[in-house]
Amino acid sequence: MKLEQTETGFTLSLNGRTILDHSDASPAIFVGYGQERMDMYRGNFDIEDYVIERRALSHTEIDGNRVSLSDASGQSPRLILTLVESAIKFEATDPKLNRLWVRIKADDDEHVWGGGEQMSYFDMRGRRFPLWTSEPGVGRDPTSEMTFKANVKDKAGGDYYTTNYPQPTYVSSALYALHVDTTAYSVFDFRQKSFHEIEVWAIPERIELFAAPTFVELVETLSSRFGRQPPLPDWVYNGAIIGLKDGANSFPRLDIMRQAGVEVSALWCEDWVGLRQTSFGSRLFWDWQANETRYPKLRDKIAELRESGIRFLGYVNPYLCIDGPLFEIADKAGYFATDGLGKTALVDFGEFDCGVVDFTNEAAVEWFAEEIIGKNMLDYGLSGWMADFGEYLPIDVHLSNGVDAKLMHNAWPTLWAEVNAKAVASRNKTGDALFFMRAGFTGVQKHCPLLWGGDQSVDFSRHDGLVTVMCGALSSGLLGNAYHHSDIGGYTSLFGNVRTPELLMRWAEMAAFTPVMRSHEGNRPRENVQLDQDPEVLSHFARMTRIYRHLAPYLKSLSVEAVERGLPVQRPLFLHHQDDRQTYTIQDSFLYGADVLVAPVWQAAQEDRTVYLPHGERWVHVWTCESFAGGAEIQIAAPLGKPAVFYRAGCTNETLFAALREI
Template sequence: MERVVDGPQAASWATGITKAMDLRGQKIEMIVKPTTSIYAPFYLSSRGYAVFVKGTWPGLFDFAAANPNRVKIEFEGPSFEMKVYTASDPATLVRTHALDAGPPFMPPKWMFTPWRWRDEHTQRPKYYDGTPVTAPFNSEVMEDVLLMKAYGIPNGVYWIDRPWGPGLPWGYDDFEIDEKRLPHFAEMVKWLEGLNSKTLLWIAPFFQGQMEKQALAKGYALAGQRRPANGNNYPMVDLSNPAAKAYWQDGVAKLLKLGVAAFKLDRGEEDIPDNGPFKLFDGRSIRENRNAYVAMYLKATYNIASKFRGHDFVLMPRGAYTGSSPYGVFWGGDIGGTQEGLRASIIAVQRSALMGYPNWGSDTCGYNQQLLEQEVCGRWLGFSAFTPIMEVGPTRNVAFWNLPREPSYDPELIAIWRLYARLHQRLIDYSYKYAQEATKTGMPIVRPLFLVDPKSSAAWVNWWTYLYGQDILVSPIWEKGKRTQQVYLPSGDRWRDAWNPDKIYPGGQTITVNAELHQIPLFVRVGSSVKLGDLNQEWQESRAIAAKKPDLKTLDAELQAWFENRPNGM
């Protein structure tokens, strides 16, 4: 919740559509809701101040909706505390709040590699092209990993969503692995490690299987939870109860012992009781816990993960509120796969950055099951390369080589994926440097233009353009059919067009650039040490590689031979 609250109306977005970064005229409920759920009781005004409301009780911000001259703040609870920051520049306000509410979590460097995932892995007898599966692991994991390697698409995190355990419909019983779905799981994790790829699993803050029976018998579930809740039948853990928390953590520990290095923390903001005469084990009301729960869930996972892995792990919750930022990284939830979903993600990465959540990514090409649109997906791949987390999935549980449309094998999307995954990989050290800065100073990695050039009115309006770190300017295109983009270049520097390196522009102006589907408008600050490489040459190489289907029969046989002759301990 960021800017131009009581500033000039001219900075607003067009009538009839959500106003992008500007929340003037809107009312925002401060209660964590599914399924795009990162919140902070903080807002920044273009008048040079910011407000941070302490605590976790639900509330409401009225940004000049009821009264055009007034911002109204209402929160429940027995007391009210807020901080008002003032500064001559918005960056100081953002940094100060980020450190007050954090400091933000410092991820390991491997988090900044490209990720791949599917929403549901099945075990199939054949690969997408009909080649019989003989190698030992899950067929879809192998298909993804073998083909990414063949195409030269780097992958540093492989994410397995639910179901991965026994039990229906969730596949989450007792934190055990379903060996029919994921055969030789521990060996698969080690195989991925050998390819410099970490394993991420989905988890949730509830019990199933035999653990569910024990948890209910011992009173470990949240009081007041309706069962079944929204058609689901699971008790959520009362994380204020030390014994209940430890019992749930013991389940997570099983997975850590198998070598799992990262977790997607789902469902923390969903199906939580938030009203009635119920209290937590520690005596707090269930209403006060509504926003606090997502941070409690994250911290409980952080504590058990750090016991097993030190600082070498990543936790990525869907929901967040004050208290979350020191313990995890974040993604944009279950966003639609339309051009509007991409637009919302371009806004969300900037909002998250300003709210103190600097490490963020989105489900590239969207989560919901719309037919994958080539143009939206191609643009999204370019955008995701310039967010801290580039996660490509779930892509309808298929891939760009077997889409449920024609062309089923899409060499254009494969080539775009390769181009931007390799570019994202080359930026690992750069991204890590600015993540360190975010942790130490509060300055986010993604920087809306007004954060770095607040005296320019254009910087407050051109919301689709932002800085990635100090030296890279990116301007994602979200509208289908669009092949040009207006880009504001921040004043005080000169900017080199990454696609046309001979073109250098002085800052402090808005320019129009051409951008084909594979091209995201991209500029590098003149004088910086950033080397993006020859993007046009890499695009041509990617097209040539994507045009030829890899030989899965040979790749499968090589993996099977490796498995049969693997070293001891694998």
Template sequence: MARAPMRPFRCALERFERSKFDLAASKADRWSWQQDAPAASIVLTHGPSLKDLVTRNAEISGLPPLPPPWLFGVWKTSVGGQAQVVAETRRLRDLKIPVSAVFAFDAVDSEANLGWPAVTFAGREAGPYPDPRAFTDTLHGLGFKVLNYFTADFHLDRRNYTEPASHGFLVKRQDGRVYVHPAFQVAWLDYSDPDAVLWWTAAWRRALNDLGYDGGMLDLGELIPADAALADGSSGQQSHNRYPLLYARSAWDAASLARPDGDFALLLRSGAVGAQGYQSAQWNGDAVMRWQGPDGLQSMVPAALSFGLSGFPYWHAEVAGYVQADLSHDDERELWLRWLQLASWTSLLRDHLGDHQRSPIDVWMDDGTLNAFRNAAQVHASLVPYLYSLAAEASQTGLPIMRFLALEAPDDPRAWQEEQSYFLGPQFLVAPVVQPGATTRTVYLPPGEWVDYWRGTIYSGGQEVTVPAPLDGSGPPVFARAGAIIPLAPAYDSLVAAETADVRTWSGDLVVRVMPSGPTGSRESTFMLYDGTRLRWTGAVLEIEANPSPRRIELRAPDGRVVARQLDGPSAVLA
């Protein structure tokens, strides 16, 4: 999508072959694209507004699902075997860090093609999981959802290759032999073959129902060679972008059969138009642990905004990336902290233990990293009512959680140029720090009045402001709209019910923070919650309508008043 001089428009190529777009990169006055196809179907759609285009795009290509609330919480990666992971999760609970899901990617099960055994994070080794069901049951009892690793790749040197190969379920060469990637020594399941999909569905049933996992990461899916032959008669060239769509849809359908209540999460790496209907969230893939480049920290926000405009609303950043770069230990620590700040203001907060052979940064490295993660986790956990309300809107409109500034400020020419800041829904403007050594951040504020979320200072928009940017876990520079209603969660330990009595589960109670207004700001505002509850600030009182279930609401008014009330009916006024 882009903005013409008079009105925005959408350009879509309706084929699955590989495409390359050049949007004024080679020549400032020219856009061009190439596609490995004999013909192309191009569809142009005009506004009238960018929001209208995003919604129209969702209507055409498919609306995203509404994931369960725990997807939008805090996730922690933990590897090293059953005993190690259980011990680490107990420590998280003892420290009262509000983590709702654990990603244990080294828990291998060949029958389900589950897990990644090659742990390459220095100081960690893949460990044994002697009783997978007891493992997931233990973590569920502590109030964690448990995620694992899934892939379309089948490694020739692993036991799970034999069965799909013997049934003819793998992608083939033109001569009928199994197509094996020469460098990686993997083959791929053929998702165009209905029998292969049935076999895959049984593997998912084992993973989610028998072993008790709650979903996981769907890695890879983008390597199909152009000269491959698929079961439906198409070539790899014709299915370049169709294969990851089939991969996502097959996984989603299989998980939905195993969990008809929708209580699962699938994180996609690859995907094409339409795949947003078969995923719980998208992540940045194998980013590199560096600041610059097309895969470093500075590439994250532009990628997120592009995903959001293209119909994928639940993007998140994997903290510090995956691939080791050449930074010093101190420089990498700074990068890790800045990446953590960004991730805490995305759809979900998730760390990872990537390919790092030296002395990598981790939550547990020292008191500084632990405290930063705890602070970031607490901030993100508090945002869940707001984030889940945005997700409910996304499932109906396609509007992303992380928004290009022009989505919310379409009449501001500067908003069309900003690529390193974003709106988190309509109420927040977030400006991550992406430069090494920075102690301040200069931020462009669109027209209106804005409140520094951390310090309370009110600024007039339409200008740049420079604010402190401390290197800790509190968050990046964040500004809220003056007068905005911000629904937050009170302190809790998990979004998942636990068997352990001392684990506090979020029950739906709210802390409603109303931001102050300056002399020209609006003193009235409204907000629609994920469950249909309508919040309205009149400038003096908070009106609550259509509240569907009992909950406690605490109002934090702009004048400093704090008023709390238990709601047992559909409406109330807090004054």
């Protein structure tokens, strides 16, 4: 970085590119203070800010690598910037400041990606993105009937920017990346042509900058900064993880699927802890130990599955229901977050109350990692689980570390991931046990071995359906999350919205080209078609699992790249074709590694796909062997069972890919 004084301010450049250009006539840095209103209802938030002061710091004094900013000449500085390597450190000398706005120079034709896991828009340019972990919401489109009904019923509608996993990091098409080191509520505003505005509801510790000559090297750098996942477990490559929550009946149903030719790596029964019935549907009993009434002799069943090469997975989250036996143990030990009166804080999770395990209390961390995940899960025989609900920390609880819960809320998913990783490491099962999370924030990459896309609607909708999973994989993958997957067929079924056989089959086609195939029965299993209820669906799914297993040697090589270089398995087209700017806004197709291009059908009743093939290569259509020159958009047939998939002519694994047409 280079700092240069100007007549009335300064410029800051990175590898010759101007990042900040601050002057009294055109300020780039503003400070102030405000009073926010944050209302939380079951993981959904209604947030607004009343800005009391926003003031440009027009007067600048520079001393070496230190910049003092004040309102005017002769006044004491209110903010001090210090350049340390490739970071800008911030120090507020005015204690009342709790708002910062920074304007980053932008090009008219610049593209930006990242922001954590963004589900609606991969290229963030032209929109404003609040960064706050929450329930994404149902439908995620305020103009839709689905979102309207969800808002009326439960304040649960969401919008294009709501996400389980925000992160104040973006990657620019100008080959640099910017990260804000804060856990506070923040906003990335990319609506202006000449600048990007960063808003933080605190004075952040620093802003970090990264630059590289290629997108690949930039992603490698970011993955090194935030942490890299271990390799995928060897057992994953054997086939799909089958999600069933049917008690003891789950085992014969699994047998039927296997007899139909489904390749299986694991059985995932999130109801291993038992169920309770609510108006939302069947909910799990949030007390994290085996319910052997619902699953008789479960430990023996797990051992039998293991002998046949199939693992068993479960479910856990960082809350304990008040009517379960573990609640009393944690309550007596003081492991829960408290309310304003110093009593255990209780949270309504939809017709049942829970305590919040306080992961800023080291004793609570040790207890949860050892007693619950270690003994009740890993020692019991589980090889993995969904680690759910990291985004739910209430903002009005009191924590052991004394930090305001509003500042801990975004950090909570990372703490939750660390607890899970700690338990796995304690049993020497890192790289073998597989837990997956939907919530995330800065640093979750270091601890969480697998993301999942959250609770999509069981439909083809633009903002909450199948297509959003690809966007989530691409945005999070740029920031060091190498492995991403989703609930095949979606999860949320409300207001009469139910999945169709077509949706289930199209989702499976996409999932065959992702790191992990995993099915889910959804929140209303009896109202939605399941894999084993329709012969056509089951036959189609079995074939997709055979495709997934056939590609295992290639996926293993991508897992090695993830470990050694931090490259994601699912990649935006521009990652390997940065000179082709046509690829910069594509979010409904992806590269599977560097050699395979996948363009899933994501709309109902579609039998073909329009696909852009990057220039500089010849691309071979998997099902017909027809080759196409890159640099053009083509229309290709994509009937059920034959999604639009291409491979690079002459690539190392050409024989492996060509053999797909025989499956």
